[in-house]
Amino acid sequence: MNSVEYYSPTSLKEALNLLAAYGEEASILNGGTDLIVRMREGQSKPKVIVDIKKIDELHKIEIEDNYVFIGACVHLNDLGKHQYIIEKYPFLAKAALSIGSNQVRNRATCIGNICNASPLADTATPLLSLNADVHIYSENGLRTVPLNQFFVFVRKTILKQDEIVTGISFEDDDSILGVFYKMSRRKEVDLSTVCSTVIKSNKGYFVSYGAVAPTPVRLYKTESFLNENTLSQETIKEACMIASQEVSPISDIRATEKYRREIVEVTLQNSLLEWL
Amino acid sequence: MKKTINFILNGEPVEHAVDTNKTLLKMLREDFDLTGTKEGCGAGECGACTVIMDGKAVNSCLVLAVESEGKDILTIEGLTVNGELDPLQTSFVENAALQCGYCTPGMIMTAKAMLNENPNPSLDEIKEGISGNLCRCTGYKKIIEAIHSVAEQNNS
Ligand code: FES
Ligand code: FES
Numbered sequence: 001m002n003s004v005e006y007y008s009p010t011s012l013k014e015a016l017n018l019l020a021a022y023g024e025e026a027s028i029l030n031g032g033t034d035l036i037v038r039m040r041e042g043q044s045k046p047k048v049i050v051d052i053k054k055i056d057e058l059h060k061i062e063i064e065d066n067y068v069f070i071g072a073c074v075h076l077n078d079l080g081k082h083q084y085i086i087e088k089y090p091f092l093a094k095a096a097l098s099i100g101s102n103q104v105r106n107r108a109t110c111i112g113n114i115c116n117a118s119p120l121a122d123t124a125t126p127l128l129s130l131n132a133d134v135h136i137y138s139e140n141g142l143r144t145v146p147l148n149q150f151f152v153f154v155r156k157t158i159l160k161q162d163e164i165v166t167g168i169s170f171e172d173d174d175s176i177l178g179v180f181y182k183m184s185r186r187k188e189v190d191l192s193t194v195c196s197t198v199i200k201s202n203k204g205y206f207v208s209y210g211a212v213a214p215t216p217v218r219l220y221k222t223e224s225f226l227n228e229n230t231l232s233q234e235t236i237k238e239a240c241m242i243a244s245q246e247v248s249p250i251s252d253i254r255a256t257e258k259y260r261r262e263i264v265e266v267t268l269q270n271s272l273l274e275w276l
Numbered sequence: 277m278k279k280t281i282n283f284i285l286n287g288e289p290v291e292h293a294v295d296t297n298k299t300l301l302k303m304l305r306e307d308f309d310l311t312g313t314k315e316g317c318g319a320g321e322c323g324a325c326t327v328i329m330d331g332k333a334v335n336s337c338l339v340l341a342v343e344s345e346g347k348d349i350l351t352i353e354g355l356t357v358n359g360e361l362d363p364l365q366t367s368f369v370e371n372a373a374l375q376c377g378y379c380t381p382g383m384i385m386t387a388k389a390m391l392n393e394n395p396n397p398s399l400d401e402i403k404e405g406i407s408g409n410l411c412r413c414t415g416y417k418k419i420i421e422a423i424h425s426v427a428e429q430n431n432s
Contacts, residue, residue, distance in 0.1 A: 001297040003277050006342045033338045036299065037319045049296070051343065077332075101408020103386065104320050106332040107339065188407035189321060 001039045008051040012058075012137055012164065015050055019162045020139065022048040028164065029053075030073060031108040033100065034116050058166060061085070069135075069169040076105040076113070076123075091178035091197055092126040098182045099123070101189045111165050114147070117157045117215060124151075124216035125197035126180055128208035130170040138163040151215035175202040179271040183263050185254065193254045194263040198271035207268065212247035212260055219246045222268070236272045240265040281345040286310075286354025294341040301325045303341035304351060312352035312381045316410065323409030326382040327351050333389035335408075352381035355388065363426050364388055373422035375413035383409050387423045395430040402427070 009015040019026050027046035029035055030053065038044035052058060058073040063084055070079060079085060080096035096110060099122050113123045114134070124147070133144040139162065147168070150157050159165065178199040184190040195210040205226040210216040222243040229235040249260035278293045285308065294303050301318075304310045304327070316324035318337045325336040328350040355362035364384050367373070374380045383406060390397060390405040397405060402423050403416075411419060 003295075004297045005277060006279055006296040006340070008342075008345070029340070029343075032340065032343070033320055033335075036338050036340065039297070040299075040318060049340075053343070100320060101323060101335075102390075102405065103323060103326055103333045103335045103408045104338070106329075106334050188404070 002045050002047075004039075004046060005048045006051065007048065008054045010054045010056075012055055012166070015052055015055060015164055016137070016139060016162065018048070018050045019164070022050075023161055026050055026161075030112045030115075031075065033104050033108040034112065052164065063172060066172045067169050068172050069167050070110055071167045072111040072165055073109055074111070074167075076100075076108050076110060077102070079110050079123075080105065088172070088174075089126070089130070089176070089178065091180035091199075092123070092130070094180045095122045095126045095182070095195070095197065098180075098192075098195075104189075111168060114150070114168065115157060115159065115165055117151050117153075117155050119154055119214055119216065120192040120195060120211035121216055122182060122192055122195050122210065125195055125208040125210050126178065127168060127170065128216055128218050129178065129197045129199040129206035130176070131206065132168050132170040134168050135166045136163050137166045142166070144169075148218055154214045173201055173203075177201065177275070179274055181267040181271065183267065191254065194249075194260055194267065196264070196267045196271065198268065200275055207243065209243075209247055209264060211254075212249040212264060217247070219243050221246050226272075231272060231276055233276070236269055236276070239272065240268050243268050279342050281342055283344045283346060284348040286350060296340070296342050298341045299337050300327070300329075300339040300341050300344055300349070301336035303344075304336060304349075310351050310353050314378055314381060316378070316382075321410070322379075322382075323386060323406075324379055324382040326385040326409065328385055328389050331389065331392065333386045333408075350385070350388075352385060355384070362388070363429060364391070364423070367422040367426045368419075371418050371422035371425060373414065373418040379409060379411040379413075383411065383419055387426075391423075391427060391430065396427055397423075399424060 025047040029049045029051040058071045060071045062069040076096045080093045086093045110123045113121045132147045134150050180197045182195045183193045199206040207219040207222050244261040244265045249257045251257045277296045280293045282291050314324040316322035320335045320338045327336045
């Protein structure tokens, strides 16, 4: 690993100042389960590390005013074992607990998972289907961006060098039912071959997939078809066809393109069958 | 570049100037000679480097040493107090739950953190609990039995 300067600011302001001062040379350190591996492998060579874990306000999960807010430093285990999340958003809890091992989840964070913008980020699909907003803090104040506009490409987001994600929020809606699927080669400690979250609520269907495009994606065509038709064996079949064409997977070491399209059909079918 | 940090290591407060680019794993092994903690993959996949940080099992290869500031770190060496083995260590010996032994410290630290949280895990909970620890020798059966027997002692 290259030599680094390490800072652990205790306020957002201080963290922003550091990011502004060091620009491209600085990396934010959160759970570290991704960054430290990348540094070890020479894929990341930050000169300055800004550890944001000492900023208290980033550690909270808040349920307030009909919104659920997940702070940037909330660990995957804390999210996945949070009583309210387990009861009302079990698919999100399941997604959080599907990542890495217990040891990894004690360090890794949901926001880190999102900010890394891996195409197969496991917590991205539940949050996309929940229409979550990303809270971004910078010198100009706070802005929120819908998660579906946050991802740009593989490992690329709209986040600028001098910005910090403080958390992610979504509307607390009693009518939401959701199903999360993760298909992987091993049961534990593996990356998704395909992952998905399908939500049904008073507002309609929300379908998101991971590992089938350069970023986690919403399947809007599939959603409109589902919203315009009543659920039946036939419409489920048709929705699955549409979904398998709407995604744009590639072949890689985990699976072929064809297999991924098939898995999209199977997982969507299984998800929708829950509500038939 | 070095930074001085203060933390608790196996019950003792320490002050130590550490390279800012060193992982907790490397610091334990190289600076403190605590070589019980092993490096397998160095990337969060095998669990050989597991230590307990503020009561939670973590992969020490995925933590920078400087992040230990203010933390309470427990390694396999810290389990033995005044020459007295921890019940988990005794149980691993009695159940022959190791062959080459490379995974053992990580396994035991993972099990320790698990039993602290849940003193009576079921066999399935034990299996899930150690799923972040690879063993290339034993086939896991004896490891699971060794942990289970400690859980049963807790029960009685
Ligand atoms: S050496 Fe840390 S998980 Fe393998
Ligand atoms: S005893 Fe050899 S790796 Fe587990």
